[in-house]
Amino acid sequence: MDEQKVLSIKGLLDDTPEEYLSHKEKYENSIRKSVLFYKTLHSTEDENMSVDEKTKLNFRNIVTSAIFKDNSPFMLHNSMFIPTIMGQGTDEQREYWMKRAKNMEIIGTYAQTELGHGTFIRGLETQATYDPDTEEFVLHSPVLSSYKWWPGGLAHTANYCIVMARLYIKGKSHGIHPFMVQIRDEETHMPLPGIKLGEIGAKLGFNTVNNGFLGFENHRISRDRMLMKNAQVLKDGTFVAGSNSKLTYGTMVYVRVLIVSNMANMLAKAVTIALRYSAIRRQSQPKPDEPEPQILDYVTQQHKLFIAIASSHAFYMNAMWLWEIYYSVSLQLASGKLDNLPELHALACCLKPLSTIDATAMIEKCRLACGGHGYMLSANLAQTYGLATAAYTYEGENTVLLLQAARSLVKAWVGHVKGRPLKGTMAYLAGDSTVKAWDGSIDGIIQSFKVVAIRKISSVVKILQDYEKSGLSPEDAWNKASVFLTAASEAHGRAVLLSVYKSEMDKRAAVLSPPLRKVLLQLVDLYVTYWALEKVGDMLLYASITDKDVDELQRRYIELLAAIRPNAVGLVDAFDFRDEILNSTLGAYDGRAYERLMEEAMKSPLNAEPVNQTFHKYLKPFMRGKL
Numbered sequence: 285m286d287e288q289k290v291l292s293i294k295g296l297l298d299d300t301p302e303e304y305l306s307h308k309e310k311y312e313n314s315i316r317k318s319v320l321f322y323k324t325l326h327s328t329e330d331e332n333m334s335v336d337e338k339t340k341l342n343f344r345n346i347v348t349s350a351i352f353k354d355n356s357p358f359m360l361h362n363s364m365f366i367p368t369i370m371g372q373g374t375d376e377q378r379e380y381w382m383k384r385a386k387n388m389e390i391i392g393t394y395a396q397t398e399l400g401h402g403t404f405i406r407g408l409e410t411q412a413t414y415d416p417d418t419e420e421f422v423l424h425s426p427v428l429s430s431y432k433w434w435p436g437g438l439a440h441t442a443n444y445c446i447v448m449a450r451l452y453i454k455g456k457s458h459g460i461h462p463f464m465v466q467i468r469d470e471e472t473h474m475p476l477p478g479i480k481l482g483e484i485g486a487k488l489g490f491n492t493v494n495n496g497f498l499g500f501e502n503h504r505i506s507r508d509r510m511l512m513k514n515a516q517v518l519k520d521g522t523f524v525a526g527s528n529s530k531l532t533y534g535t536m537v538y539v540r541v542l543i544v545s546n547m548a549n550m551l552a553k554a555v556t557i558a559l560r561y562s563a564i565r566r567q568s569q570p571k572p573d574e575p576e577p578q579i580l581d582y583v584t585q586q587h588k589l590f591i592a593i594a595s596s597h598a599f600y601m602n603a604m605w606l607w608e609i610y611y612s613v614s615l616q617l618a619s620g621k622l623d624n625l626p627e628l629h630a631l632a633c634c635l636k637p638l639s640t641i642d643a644t645a646m647i648e649k650c651r652l653a654c655g656g657h658g659y660m661l662s663a664n665l666a667q668t669y670g671l672a673t674a675a676y677t678y679e680g681e682n683t684v685l686l687l688q689a690a691r692s693l694v695k696a697w698v699g700h701v702k703g704r705p706l707k708g709t710m711a712y713l714a715g716d717s718t719v720k721a722w723d724g725s726i727d728g729i730i731q732s733f734k735v736v737a738i739r740k741i742s743s744v745v746k747i748l749q750d751y752e753k754s755g756l757s758p759e760d761a762w763n764k765a766s767v768f769l770t771a772a773s774e775a776h777g778r779a780v781l782l783s784v785y786k787s788e789m790d791k792r793a794a795v796l797s798p799p800l801r802k803v804l805l806q807l808v809d810l811y812v813t814y815w816a817l818e819k820v821g822d823m824l825l826y827a828s829i830t831d832k833d834v835d836e837l838q839r840r841y842i843e844l845l846a847a848i849r850p851n852a853v854g855l856v857d858a859f860d861f862r863d864e865i866l867n868s869t870l871g872a873y874d875g876r877a878y879e880r881l882m883e884e885a886m887k888s889p890l891n892a893e894p895v896n897q898t899f900h901k902y903l904k905p906f907m908r909g910k911l
């Protein structure tokens with residue numbers, strides 16, 4: 285689609301800045317945009333299209349999906365409803381439901397979290413009781429805390445949802461399983477009988493995703509609505525367990541992998557905005573007889589922003605690497621081979637937390653680097669922060685996931701000490717953890733991060749074992765040591781992030797032009813050096829770094845900032861975000877930030893009149909002492 289058509293869609297969509305819409309209007313505007321984008325996104329290629337037309341169509345699809353996906357009431361339909369059908373449905377269930385879902389004949393969401401439980405899935409209270417007489421499940425929310433609470437699109441958008449409920453047969457619980465539930469009439473969109481629906485209210489961000497609540501009052505669904513790929517209930521009520529109860533958690537692993545790439549994207553947007561603004565903003569006069577410099581020439585500004593460019597690259601490389609692992613493990617699971625699932629789960633439980641922790645902090649740093657104008661909603665930095673920080677919590681709260689990863693690390697280490705071989709991304713734990721002398725090369729620093737991880741894991745295992753020897757139960761010992769268990773997981777995650785970024789860049793370096801290779805490897809060097817300085821305490825403790833080495837690292841870091849400076853704007857331009865996607869007064873490609881700030885200011889409803897009605901109603905009587 286040509287430039288004008290995409291713009292016209294954008295123009296049609298954003299006639300009113302969202303900041304000045306009511307909560308209800310924001311949602312209604314978002315539905316309008318989502319429907320339009322979906323129509324655009326899903327206009328299919330036809331075989332007699334020219335290559336150029338197909339390319340333009342794909343380009344438009346990228347543009348539209350990138351604009352709508354983050355804050356749309358359809359978000360869960362794409363990111364969880366469809367993947368759950370794919371991952372948890374039988375072949376015939378997939379056949380039937382995928383067609384309807386892909387064609388948007390139905391809109392779905394994923395309802396797992398309840399008012400009373402989010403992390404502890406085994407504590408979910410929504411009941412699905414099998415009635416063999418009618419071959420139906422009776423869905424029921426026994427108490428308020430069992431109401432589903434949070435699912436995106438649940439409030440007023442979706443008419444179907446995947447409900448994760450506790451299965452009961454003849455009074456016996458068989459754990460949590462996925463059920464396909466129609467929640468609204470397909471013609472009238474009214475909630476079906478026995479179903480209570482509503483919106484959970486205004487949030488820090490995601491205010492057009494339509495997060496909702498759902499309560500059941502003995503609502504009946506047919507037996508074939510349980511997604512039965514991983515476990516089955518036969519007509520007579522016989523329960524057939526799956527090969528691994530955690531296979532029902534598969535969608536969460538998938539989304540955690542998605543989130544790592546989403547953090548790369550969010551951070552790239554924020555640093556594009558902040559860096560472009562830093563290139564046009566001039567401030568202060570360090571040299572009396574010279575004009576005000578670009579704030580991008582302040583080294584402190586480079587320190588705030590360049591790591592965000594490198595981190596976006598690092599998250600992207602790790603996400604692509606993790607995606608390959610996810611994909612191959614999924615194929616293995618399909619053939620009943622489960623032994624690589626724990627490692628995939630552990631990796632996702634490290635990389636999702638670290639990418640969201642870093643991205644959230646760095647997006648906020650991008651906002652802070654833009655002074656007052658960064659505080660404007662029209663800069664779109666606060667909203668980007670709001671979207672990113674949600675990922676700290678959703679899809680598995682970060683602390684909980686780091687503790688999950690710690691479970692795998694502790695098991696791997698204890699097994700290693702007993703002589704069991706380590707494999708995959710944990711194989712390095714068997715390596716030599718004594719560092720004779722500091723090696724300041726990129727590979728040397730990455731090796732030091734691995735040594736830090738080994739030493740942190742081994743020492744927290746020792747703490748656990750000492751607590752248990754002192755008589756504490758394993759659960760109490762685990763809880764007491766949990767701060768340092770999360771630290772050990774973070775150390776492992778850092779080692780993975782660094783080594784994968786480096787190795788993935790090395791793979792690509794061979795096909796890059798020398799100038800491009802030089803710049804991209806400077807970013808790898810910056811990333812590794814930045815984190816060595818950030819974690820200098822660990823390096824001093826475990827990696828034999830000396831004060832002289834630290835001094836050298838600091839000087840190298842400063843030189844890297846200077847080396848990257850000439851290419852900084854080019855590096856964010858290379859993310860290639862259209863202005864419509866950045867949606868920022870500060871980050872537009874033409875650099876006309878001041879004009880755009882003023883244009884947006886004039887859209888404030890308050891500027892429609894020179895004197896607001898409150899003057900005559902309140903201010904004037906107040907100032908005249910007549911109120």
Ligand SMILES: CCCCCCCC/C=C\CCCCC/C=C/C(=O)SCCNC(=O)CCNC(=O)[C@H](O)C(C)(C)COP(=O)(O)OP(=O)(O)OC[C@H]1O[C@@H](n2cnc3c(N)ncnc32)[C@H](O)[C@@H]1OP(=O)(O)O
Nearest residue numbers: 349353362363396402403405530533542546629678679680
């Ligand atoms: C074109 C458009 C494009 C659209 C795409 C948009 C892209 C945008 C990106 C993302 C958008 C996504 C939006 C999502 C919105 C949010 C959705 C949600 O939040 S859904 C709800 C998510 N909830 C959770 O994640 C809950 C977290 N809790 C858990 O995962 C688990 O309960 C646990 C805490 C990990 C475990 O709990 P518990 O202590 O009870 O332990 P157990 O149950 O006993 O389990 C421990 C053993 O089980 C293994 N395990 C646990 N989880 C998994 C898993 N997922 N996979 C495999 N194995 C698992 C664990 O290893 C333990 O094993 P052992 O050690 O015992 O062997």
Ligand SMILES: Cc1cc2nc3c(=O)[nH]c(=O)nc-3n(C[C@H](O)[C@H](O)[C@H](O)COP(=O)(O)OP(=O)(O)OC[C@H]3O[C@@H](n4cnc5c(N)ncnc54)[C@H](O)[C@@H]3O)c2cc1C
Nearest residue numbers: 394395396397401402403434435436674677678679680681
């Ligand atoms: C923007 C957004 C969108 C969401 N969308 C969906 C959705 O579409 N579908 C859906 O099902 N859910 C959704 N969720 C819900 C999300 O999955 C839960 O919020 C998340 O799983 C955390 O559960 P919780 O909120 O109940 O917090 P809790 O589980 O109560 O945890 C609260 C805090 O307690 C601590 N804690 C809890 N357990 C432990 C532990 N074992 N060890 C140590 N500390 C612990 C942690 O500090 C944690 O932050 C969404 C949430 C948000 C914010």
